[in-house]
Amino acid sequence: MASSKSSPPGFVFSILIIISFFNFVTCNNQHILSSCNFDAIYQLGDSIADTGNDVQDNPSSKFARLPYGETFKKATGRCSDGLLMIDYIALSAGIPFLDPYLNKDGLFDYGLNFAFAGATAMSAEDLAKWNVSFVPTSISLSRQLDWMFSYFNTTCRGNKDCFKKNGKALFMVGEIGGNDYNYAFWQGKTIEEVKTMVPEVVETIKQATKRVIGYGATRLVVPGNFPIGCFPVNLTKYQTNDSTAYDELHCLKELNNFSIYHNYLLQQAIAELKEEHPDETVVYGDYYNAFLWLLSKADLLGFDPTSLQKACCGIGDYNSGLSSWCGDPKVPVCENPNERLSWDGAHLTQRAYELMATWLVRGISPRLQCEYIVSYSSAV
Structure with a gap:
């Protein structure tokens, strides 16, 4: 006779939530933005998005x-162990990685990156x-916009209609402003x-x-700031017993x-x-809640629960010592960066x-008027 025992309802519900959650985070993300039909991406910003402008200027x-770039197997000027958000956004749109503007040998057929580490x-x-x-x-930002105008002015060769092609591109205006406050x-x-x-x-x-809209942009994402109180560099600097x-x-x-x-x-x-430019689509990029979502679900995503606010590369209580920085001699690097949220504290x-x-x-694609329709799971 078959056993009459069954799993408790609460247990089954928890398993369903976990399965739904993993379906969300493991679902193929590479083509979500492809329905937007972007033919180029242009990025402004700071070290969060710099794919090599800083190192072109300062080798x-x-x-x-x-160890910067170690997961990517090559230091590329990205301020991480590997790729950045803009790289994954490009992959999702079916666009090649963006070359930095200052790389004179770069390929700019699908857009380019003006972001610069440390920029204000x-x-x-x-x-x-x-x-x-x-x-x-x-x-x-003003300097980066000058670069952008110079690039468009050169490629357009005086053709006033040239800027119209930017209506098919995605423009990322930031994240920017964090360094104004940091300094x-x-x-x-x-x-x-x-x-x-x-x-x-x-x-x-x-x-x-x-000004970017004046260059013909019709679809723009303007990201906000991160929850800076969660970052190891600030947890170290403002550490308190309170x-x-x-x-x-x-x-x-x-x-x-x-x-x-x-x-x-x-x-x-x-x-x-939006009121001033009703024909353009300007979307807020919610980096703040994206990071809090990541931090709150970190244990389900394979991150080390004992090191959620410790940098992978660094020293000190949060592996973010203010006197020594990642890349300095004798500063250690964790064995598996994929288990950490923070790379170097910042x-x-x-x-x-x-x-x-x-x-x-998944959040911005419908607001950018893409065909892809997002459906959030209650588990997320």
Whole structure:
């Protein structure tokens, strides 16, 4: 006689949730954006998206040598152990990886990358007005837009209709602005002091987006800031014995609230852009919640639960010592970067970027007016 025993309903439900969750994260993501029919992608931003501009400008940069790029088997100038979100976005759109603008031997048939590690939204001159004097690069959004205009002006050869082809491209305006705040924080400014800068940083991003629209862009993604209170570099710098300073994910509340404020103003600016340019599609890229989703589900995704906020490459309590950095002599690297969220304390691992890109493209594809229809599982 068959046994009358059966699995508890709660157990079965949990298994179904886990299966549904893994279907979400393992589903082939490579072609979701292909229904958008983008024929090119153009990227502005900082180290989150730089595929080699910084190292073209400074070949002695740490990002130009291992262990950076070790998962990719080659240091390419990407600030990670391997690929970045923009690489996975390109794969999803059926577009080759974007070459950096400063690579004069690059292939730009399918777009190019203007992002530069360390870049700011505001210019160094504008940051100086806020008494932010430590700005290690002169590359800002304005400079990247000048590069973009120079490129389009050269390829268009004076043909005013040339910009029309940009209506078939995807433009990523950021993530940008984080370094404006980082440089202010590193100079000892308080969160309240830096918070007064946010409206001008956001206005700079808004004006840059309007300029991109002026180049013929019709579909744009403007990403927000990460929950910076979850990053090892900030957990190290602002470490405290006050348990109330941390949330349930062990992130610093005050710093995350700062990011929320920036993202709130940025979403307001995007809403204004939509009213001013009703024929263009401007989409907010929710990097903040993409990362929190990743952090909250990390144990299901194969990350080491004991090292969720420890960098793979680094030293110190969070493997993000402020006196030594990844790439410095004797700074260790973890055995398996795929088990870590953070690569060097300020940048993420290839695996983290891959999963965040999956989350992001599933959310933005319908809003970019692609044919692909997204359906989120309740398990996610």
